[in-house]
Amino acid sequence: MLRKKEKQIVAAFEHRAGDEIGEQETFGVLMRRMLRENKLAAVSLLVIILMFLCMALAPMLTSYGETDMDLLNRLQPPSGAHLLGTDEGGRDVLTRLLYGSRVSLMVGIVPTLLSMVLGALLGVVAGYRGGLTDTVIMRLADVVLAFPSMLLAMVIMYTLGGGLFNVFLTLTLMNWGSVARIARSETLRLKESEYVEAARSIGVSGWNIIRRHILPNCLPTLIVLFTLNVPAAILTESSLSFLGLGIQPPSASWGLMVNTGRQYLYNAPWLSFAPSAAIMVAVLSFNFLGDGLRDVLDPRQRKQ
Amino acid sequence: MEEKTLIVEDLCAGFPTLRGEVCVLDHVSLEVAKGKITGLVGESGCGKSMTARAVMNLIRFPGRVTSGRILLEGQDLGSMGKKERRMLQGQEISMIFQDPMTSLNPVMKVGKQVDETVLLHEHVTRDEAKKRTLEMFEAAGVPDPERRYHCYPHQLSGGLRQRVMIAMAMICRPKLLIADEPTTALDVTVEAQILDLMKEMSRKGTGILLISHNLGVIAQVCDDAYVMYAGKIAEQADICTLFDHPAHPYTKGLLSAVSSLRNGCETLKTIPGNVPDLSRLPAGCCFSPRCDCCRQECKEKAPEMREIGPGHSVRCFAAEGVTAE
Amino acid sequence: MKRLVQALLVLLLVSLLLFIMLRIVPGNPVAVLMGEHANQETIDRVTAELGLDQPIHVQFFRYLTGAVRGDFGTSYSLGKPVSQLIGSAFLNTLLLSLAAALFAWITGGICGVLAAIRKNSIADRLFMGFSLLGISMPVFMVAMILQYVFAYWLHWVPISGTADWRSFILPAIALGWNSAGSIARLIRSALLDILEDDYIDTARAKGLSKTSVLFRHALRNTMLPTVTMMALQFSALLSGAVITETIFSINGIGRLAVQAINARDVPLLQGTVLFSTALVILGNLIADLLYKVLDPRTRKEA
Numbered sequence: 001m002l003r004k005k006e007k008q009i010v011a012a013f014e015h016r017a018g019d020e021i022g023e024q025e026t027f028g029v030l031m032r033r034m035l036r037e038n039k040l041a042a043v044s045l046l047v048i049i050l051m052f053l054c055m056a057l058a059p060m061l062t063s064y065g066e067t068d069m070d071l072l073n074r075l076q077p078p079s080g081a082h083l084l085g086t087d088e089g090g091r092d093v094l095t096r097l098l099y100g101s102r103v104s105l106m107v108g109i110v111p112t113l114l115s116m117v118l119g120a121l122l123g124v125v126a127g128y129r130g131g132l133t134d135t136v137i138m139r140l141a142d143v144v145l146a147f148p149s150m151l152l153a154m155v156i157m158y159t160l161g162g163g164l165f166n167v168f169l170t171l172t173l174m175n176w177g178s179v180a181r182i183a184r185s186e187t188l189r190l191k192e193s194e195y196v197e198a199a200r201s202i203g204v205s206g207w208n209i210i211r212r213h214i215l216p217n218c219l220p221t222l223i224v225l226f227t228l229n230v231p232a233a234i235l236t237e238s239s240l241s242f243l244g245l246g247i248q249p250p251s252a253s254w255g256l257m258v259n260t261g262r263q264y265l266y267n268a269p270w271l272s273f274a275p276s277a278a279i280m281v282a283v284l285s286f287n288f289l290g291d292g293l294r295d296v297l298d299p300r301q302r303k304q
Numbered sequence: 305m306e307e308k309t310l311i312v313e314d315l316c317a318g319f320p321t322l323r324g325e326v327c328v329l330d331h332v333s334l335e336v337a338k339g340k341i342t343g344l345v346g347e348s349g350c351g352k353s354m355t356a357r358a359v360m361n362l363i364r365f366p367g368r369v370t371s372g373r374i375l376l377e378g379q380d381l382g383s384m385g386k387k388e389r390r391m392l393q394g395q396e397i398s399m400i401f402q403d404p405m406t407s408l409n410p411v412m413k414v415g416k417q418v419d420e421t422v423l424l425h426e427h428v429t430r431d432e433a434k435k436r437t438l439e440m441f442e443a444a445g446v447p448d449p450e451r452r453y454h455c456y457p458h459q460l461s462g463g464l465r466q467r468v469m470i471a472m473a474m475i476c477r478p479k480l481l482i483a484d485e486p487t488t489a490l491d492v493t494v495e496a497q498i499l500d501l502m503k504e505m506s507r508k509g510t511g512i513l514l515i516s517h518n519l520g521v522i523a524q525v526c527d528d529a530y531v532m533y534a535g536k537i538a539e540q541a542d543i544c545t546l547f548d549h550p551a552h553p554y555t556k557g558l559l560s561a562v563s564s565l566r567n568g569c570e571t572l573k574t575i576p577g578n579v580p581d582l583s584r585l586p587a588g589c590c591f592s593p594r595c596d597c598c599r600q601e602c603k604e605k606a607p608e609m610r611e612i613g614p615g616h617s618v619r620c621f622a623a624e625g626v627t628a629e
Numbered sequence: 630m631k632r633l634v635q636a637l638l639v640l641l642l643v644s645l646l647l648f649i650m651l652r653i654v655p656g657n658p659v660a661v662l663m664g665e666h667a668n669q670e671t672i673d674r675v676t677a678e679l680g681l682d683q684p685i686h687v688q689f690f691r692y693l694t695g696a697v698r699g700d701f702g703t704s705y706s707l708g709k710p711v712s713q714l715i716g717s718a719f720l721n722t723l724l725l726s727l728a729a730a731l732f733a734w735i736t737g738g739i740c741g742v743l744a745a746i747r748k749n750s751i752a753d754r755l756f757m758g759f760s761l762l763g764i765s766m767p768v769f770m771v772a773m774i775l776q777y778v779f780a781y782w783l784h785w786v787p788i789s790g791t792a793d794w795r796s797f798i799l800p801a802i803a804l805g806w807n808s809a810g811s812i813a814r815l816i817r818s819a820l821l822d823i824l825e826d827d828y829i830d831t832a833r834a835k836g837l838s839k840t841s842v843l844f845r846h847a848l849r850n851t852m853l854p855t856v857t858m859m860a861l862q863f864s865a866l867l868s869g870a871v872i873t874e875t876i877f878s879i880n881g882i883g884r885l886a887v888q889a890i891n892a893r894d895v896p897l898l899q900g901t902v903l904f905s906t907a908l909v910i911l912g913n914l915i916a917d918l919l920y921k922v923l924d925p926r927t928r929k930e931a
């Protein structure tokens with residue numbers, strides 16, 4: 001809101017009780033502040049929690065079974081009995097959406113988490129060790145990052161074959177590159193900081209330095225990266241399934257539902273629209289949450 | 305009666321915060337005479353830069369001038385139309401800023417940036433503008449002007465950059481130059497050269513308002529000075545009187561802090577306490593918490609500016625004037 | 630120069646990785662292609678013809694030497710040389726990508742700039758709302774909605790194919806939609822930062838009007854971070870082209886790759902992916918060069 005200079009003036013005059021005492025801002029405190037100040041992030045968190053609840057409680061939320069076909073009622077528009085209509089097999093779209101959320105959300109989160117761990121480890125080691133290790137790891141990351149994402153996903157899926165597990169693996173292998181890069185640059189920055197020098201001078205081993213000093217300080221950036229990579233993973237999976245290369249029927253995923261709905265686009269648009277909207281809501285929520293986290297976590301980082 | 309280039313009358317400015325309106329300038333009045341250098345001293349955050357920005361119409365939303373008048377050679381700037389006001393800048397009034405590295409556009413050649421000022425205010429061709437720029441470079445002491453014209457800001461040293469800024473400010477021969485901490489980012493030898501340049505400009509008729517927190521700089525070049533504290537003018541006098549017979553306890557404190565360095569004493573004299581939070585000013589005199597001659601009435605009533613000697617005013621109950629010897 | 634060598638190295642590694650990944654698939658591709666009724670003899674003969682019985686490093690070497698000469702093998706499913714197929718498909722993808730990029734930059738740029746200069750106003754929130762739609766809607770969703778509304782319902786443009794320039798409009802918008810959103814956000818935040826810089830004050834102190842300050846000083850500096858983003862955009866555009874070309878039946882590289890995968894056509898898949906990756910690497914190099922040109926601070930002193 002205020003100009004830089006004016007901000008400086010205000011900062012010089014405004015006392016924040018925490019600063020004087022040197023209060024350590026724990027993650028909990030930061031989260032609460034974010035939720036208080038950033039309404040959008042708070043709503044997004046709520047939406048995400050709701051989605052997870054839907055995912056977990058799917059059987060309880062709908063009276064239809066996942067694969068209950070009702071061929072007499074195919075392609076019905078949304079109505080009282082079927083809130084989102086029925087698909088080409090007479091299955092309730094809402095039910096398929098709820099069950100599909102299990103796949104789509106898990107596919108967003110698990111591989112991203114795994115690629116975070118893998119990428120962070122490789123990146124930190126590369127940054128800390130330097131030299132040949134660094135070069136090798138970074139060249140590998142470059143190679144992975146050079147591919148357009150869909151094409152890379154397609155090639156890996158071709159090699160591994162279709163199916164849920166392979167989708168997980170594909171997404172993990174695709175995303176570690178960008179995480180590694182960021183982890184490495186953070187490590188390089190932190191490596192030069194004084195407390196690392198101090199630790200080294202008293203003989204703390206490399207591994208312990210990484211564990212105690214570098215990783216915890218990379219964590220905020222990585223957390224933000226996580227929330228921003230999850231939507232990308234959800235989108236990639238849905239695109240893959242859309243092309244028929246990802247999740248195979250009869251399991252449902254939102255992307256697959258869009259694909260099958262495509263044939264009926266002109267007479268039953270809700271078949272594709274409902275899962276697309278679900279994807280959009282998921283992507284937006286994670287993006288907002290990521291933005292909110294970044295606002296709260298990053299300025300703190302710079303002060304350090 | 306000297307001709308006054310700039311008269312600021314009872315200027316008030318502030319901005320709204322979550323805690324209500326914060327007043328950053330409280331009835332600030334000052335004058336700059338033609339051909340003279342007037343100093344504006346104070347600690348960081350006392351409102352000196354804000355005053356400069358108010359004169360230059362550079363206060364950005366949500367800060368704003370709430371009352372008062374600014375007169376340039378008698379003309380009320382507040383009563384002018386927007387475009388008229390804007391065209392004054394760069395031509396009749398100009399300003400140079402503290403950090404020349406960030407004050408120049410990094411992706412534009414410096415020559416072009418100076419040309420821009422001329423081209424905006426006068427009807428000249430590009431070639432004529434370039435000629436004027438090169439002349440100004442020479443006047444400002446930029447060596448090898450032809451070559452420097454084509455340089456980018458990062459290719460010049462700090463002192464050169466500030467000379468370029470001065471050239472840019474002076475190219476349209478303004479009546480008033482506001483210099484906001486012009487030498488703070490430079491080292492001492494360069495500082496001396498820049499200050500000489502400013503003295504020369506004032507000799508040629510430009511009025512200069514020199515803002516600084518550095519008393520040494522003020523002492524070197526200014527003809528008279530104003531001391532600011534917490535958004536108000538605390539004391540005003542010509543330079544000799546100010547330094548030899550300071551009246552306001554704050555001014556005395558500032559000067560004793562400096563002289564203790566020069567005379568080499570054991571402990572540096574400081575003014576106890578901190579600069580006040582403008583949104584939570586004490587009742588009465590705002591300097592009272594830190595003042596060592598604070599009296600009861602100081603804590604209750606806010607003092608007004610009163611004249612205690614020829615051309616010497618102070619905002620303090622306790623101060624006593626000294627007649628010129 | 631060093632950047633060029635690095636890029637070539639990455640390209641080499643990419644082709645190696647690609648080669649390995651595609652060859653370690655279990656099963657003999659020839660057998661799959663020829664179907665169940667082919668006898669072993671024919672399979673062996675064809676395998677030898679295609680050189681698939683050689684050890685893998687020999688195969689790779691032959692592939693590389695061929696690639697340098699422009700020979701990327703022959704497509705199993707379509708029978709034609711891969712380079713020829715890529716050649717004819719490339720034009721369509723190029724046109725599509727350029728149109729999409731144009732759309733993205735113009736829309737994103739305008740939204741971002743307007744949002745920044747009217748910060749926190751209704752216009753700002755509206756533009757940022759659009760940009761959010763941009764980054765959150767999956768490509769296929771945008772494509773299908775556009776197809777439904779503008780082609781099917783309103784009949785303004787053809788539904789698919791590449792009959793004339795009009796058929797590129799919807800795919801270009803669909804493909805550029807995502808990028809437009811990212812660009813708008815980036816430009817807004819970059820411009821907001823720049824507008825707080827000191828030299829903007831200097832420009833205003835000179836007497837320049839707000840518009841002049843914006844165009845002559847602020848926007849030039851905004852170009853810098855946005856150029857870096859261009860590099861990422863190449864990759865995203867090629868990636869999105871896969872879906873867009875499939876939905877709109879445009880005969881481009883993306884669609885070719887999908888066809889290759891469905892037909893288990895290894896040379897074609899390899900060729901298209903390698904080509905696309907090479908384009909991305911080239912794009913990154915160009916973006917680096919462009920950055921050097923735009924930011925005088927990165928140039929070596931004369």
